[in-house]
Amino acid sequence: MKILKNAAIAALTISCAITFGAPAAHSATLLDFLQGKKSSNERKRPTHSIFGASLDDDDDMGAFPDRARPAKALPKVSAPKYFTYKADPLRLIAVAKFAPTLETAAADPVADPNQTGSIQTPNIIQQVDFAQNPRAYMTDVRVKAPADVAAAIEKFYSSNDGLLWVDANGLTDKARSALKVLEGVDGVGLDPAEYKVMDPTDTVSAVDEATRQRLLMQFEIEMSAAVLTYTQDTVRGRIDPNRIAEYYDFKRKTVNLDGALNVIRASGDIAAYLQSRTPMSPEFAALQAELIKLKAADGTEEARVEIAPGTLLKPGQTNEELANVIAAIRMRGSDALKVDHSLVLASYQNTPEYTPELVDVVKAFQVESGLKGDGVVGAGTIRKLMGGDTGGSKIEKIKVAMEQLRWLPGDLGSRYVFINQPAFTAYYHNNNKEEFNMRVVVGSPRNQTFFFQDEIELVEYNPYWGVPRSIIVNEMLPELRADPSYLDRQGYETSINGQQVSSSDIDWNSTDSVDVRQPPGRGNALGQLKIMFPNSHAIYMHDTPQKKFFERDMRALSHGCVRLSDPKKMAAAVMGISVEEIDAEIATGQNHQVKVPERFPVYVAYFTAFPNKDGVVEYFDDVYSRDAAMDKAFKATSKARAAES
Structure with missing residues (x-):
């Protein structure tokens, strides 16, 4: 039977996936669906209109009786909002x-x-x-x-x-x-x-x-x-x-x-x-020392070559900014790089054609700068070419970082996980020192990861992936209206009010309050495990079958959760066991959760300036423009205090 509209929303317990490009119907897996891929055996989409558009004369409306009537307007799940900051009055x-x-x-x-003799109080003051x-x-x-x-x-x-x-x-x-x-x-x-x-x-x-x-x-x-x-x-x-x-x-x-x-x-x-x-x-002390150093050097900015904002240059293309790119490499490249590519650098005449020889020069610069050597000149490469932030912008980032550190505990703890989103890195600290760090993928600018703190409580092996309602409604629903059987074919479970039903039996034209989850197994969007710190934002750390994304320099790509490049190492650390024991838990093939022996903090943070384990302050791009939002809050506070003082 068809499940009609007005089904109650069953709470989703987990959220997070990756999406790129426009969805493609009938894909091999739901993850492929979200990434816009198509399977080799993709079925041809019916030529019938099911959204009220005109049909060919030969179309038989009776073949789709439940989908022939106009669909309910597509709903939308809104993303969290930014506010106009209101300072304390x-x-x-x-x-x-x-x-x-x-x-x-x-x-x-x-x-x-x-x-004489009279008593007066003419001036009490x-x-x-x-x-x-x-x-x-x-x-x-x-x-x-x-x-x-x-x-x-x-x-x-x-x-x-x-x-x-x-x-x-x-x-x-x-x-x-x-x-x-x-x-x-x-x-x-x-x-x-x-x-x-x-x-x-x-x-x-x-x-x-x-x-x-x-x-x-x-x-x-x-x-x-x-x-x-x-x-x-x-x-x-x-x-x-x-x-x-x-x-x-x-x-x-x-x-x-x-x-x-x-x-x-x-x-x-x-x-x-x-x-x-x-x-x-020690983190605040390192920032304070950096601020003092930057202020002392004010007005002594090092030379830099300016490259136009928004420049994107790929091999084989033509771009007038190429001359600035090569000039910056001449300024900032190592002596070894300039020796290895001396002939190309000497013969380059500021032409805009991005030839293979110049691509090799850029690749060499990227590799020695810690970037992926792909020859694509984007935001990350430009940042290195221009020498990173100016002294003034570093000062502003330091001030924001100091303010944000005041929100956190004065002592982060002897053992904790610190995830710095702009750095795309998770750091594991134990016994008051950093033991290791690893690359992570965080939320895209459209699906930002929250900034909060919590406690790590659980490791889940062979997890289910509960598809977030935002993905179901905002991204999948149009395709499911065209092909309701898709989720059944791919082995996903669908339920309404806790009752499991077939995706084919759901009238997606009138119903969107459906729970969808992917069982454990090969290709599961969460990989083989997840590390949980239950919170109202449904954010956690997890594995992923999509390992290639860790090769990218800019890794703000997910729907909000934190994907780990080496999840087994992190799970072993938080559980206090070996990676081999983690493998044994996964090998059971069964979905099960294990409490960590002792809860400890996790900071899902956002710092564009932060000291590394050696106390050296590193700077990162403001991928979500949150420093800009902080600047507005600072100005609103200063204005309120100046106006009312």
């Missing part, structure tokens, strides 16, 4: 909660020296002694701060007497030390303008006493707000990643602001305390 600190009015702060009326009641002049203070910072300040000053930053003589040494720290926060990737507090010293010396005291009280609260905002920002970051896009998933850190103010009050070395709030991980 500021609010006025309610000084009325802790500042006495001038009337209540005033001393008893005093005798007017010019009128002049009767308030700063040393006796320094907060009397806070009533005029207007300072804005993030809501949690404002609340902490109100609580602290309501519960504690005295001041933190000024005394009867003006600014204290503690205040001057804190100001110096805030002026230098660009060294840890923050913007000094967001914590700037004007030193009123010069002003207060030239005004009357009442105005002087008001200026000092304004400074007192501004300073507390700036220091507390900095303390919070340097611990957890200025940006809430979850407001950037749905591709971020972080529980934002909480900072004990009440405790921070109490420590600040008691601290004998405020500079040391504030500097101790900066992340102390």
Whole structure:
């Protein structure tokens, strides 16, 4: 019988596949279907129209009674969204909660020296002694701060007497030390303008006493707000990643602001305390050292040959940018390369024809640069030819990386897996050191991998592949409407509400809420195993039968999951067993899951600048343009703080 419309959606437990090009119907496997391949025994598509178009006169509508009526409009599963970043608003600190009015702060009326025997209070302001009641002049203070910072300040000053930053003589040494720290926060990737507090010293010396005291009280609260905002920002970051896009998933850190103010009050070395709030991980320290080095070299950029953005040059083609490509190789190629290809380089006359001899020169440059030597000049090769990022762009990447490190734990752990998407690499750390790394394939720009952290829990051998609903609806459904039996022929299982049904018995014109999964076996899209850290994004690490993709330099190719070039090695590491034991589990041919002996963290991260195991910062392309989104968030935050301060 036909399964008609309105079947309930059964939750898919796993997602991830690779897709390239337009789908081809009746392919040998579903993976081929997604990659646009055709089988040698592909059936001819019926010439009948099943989508409401006109039919030939000889067509028999009665031969397709269930598909003759107009199909329900094709649905669409939307990808996660990017947002317009909304910065935290500021609010006025309610000084009325802790500042006495001038009337209540005033001393008893005093005798007017010019009128013997009379009691006058003509100027209450002049009767308030700063040393006796320094907060009397806070009533005029207007300072804005993030809501949690404002609340902490109100609580602290309501519960504690005295001041933190000024005394009867003006600014204290503690205040001057804190100001110096805030002026230098660009060294840890923050913007000094967001914590700037004007030193009123010069002003207060030239005004009357009442105005002087008001200026000092304004400074007192501004300073507390700036220091507390900095303390919070340097611990957890200025940006809430979850407001950037749905591709971020972080529980934002909480900072004990009440405790921070109490420590600040008691601290004998405020500079040391504030500097101790900066992340102390070796990764952050390496980024900080790199930032200092880059700033010191500002204005001393090395020479580079500019190649037009978007250039793509393949062997046999003609392109005017070829002259710049060869000029860059002359500049950046090794001495050995230039000796080996000296005749070609010497005779080249800036012609646009990409001849075989020039292709060999480019291949040699690619190989010595760690790229695939295919002679195709694309984004990766151009990046190497131009010497990578400029000093300025490196600085911006470092600042983004520092901010993102603040979202992660201060200590990543002694054992963890770190997947850096722009590097297309997974790193296994154990006993506080990197033991190995391997190439990975991550989500394409249209199917981006999320940025989050979790814990590795399971290894599944001979896995099923649950076809994601997004693939079923967005990519397969048009073809299944034309050929409903395709999934049956290829051995895929289809079910609705947990009840297995034949793909041929599903009316794909009216139904799309169907679970589809591929049984374990040769050609399974997940290969022989997957490593699971259950999460709401259905992302995990897994094997793949498509090994050729690991040869590519740009490996953002999947539907979001992380494909491992050596999955058995990773599985053995996370299970704490040998690769031979992993092989034995696979050899059973049975689908089964095994819990890891001990859970440990996995960071599915996105860093365009990050230190390697030797502490050397490496730079990568922003494949998802997330650094650009971060820049917008930075600007929105700076604008909000400047407008409301």
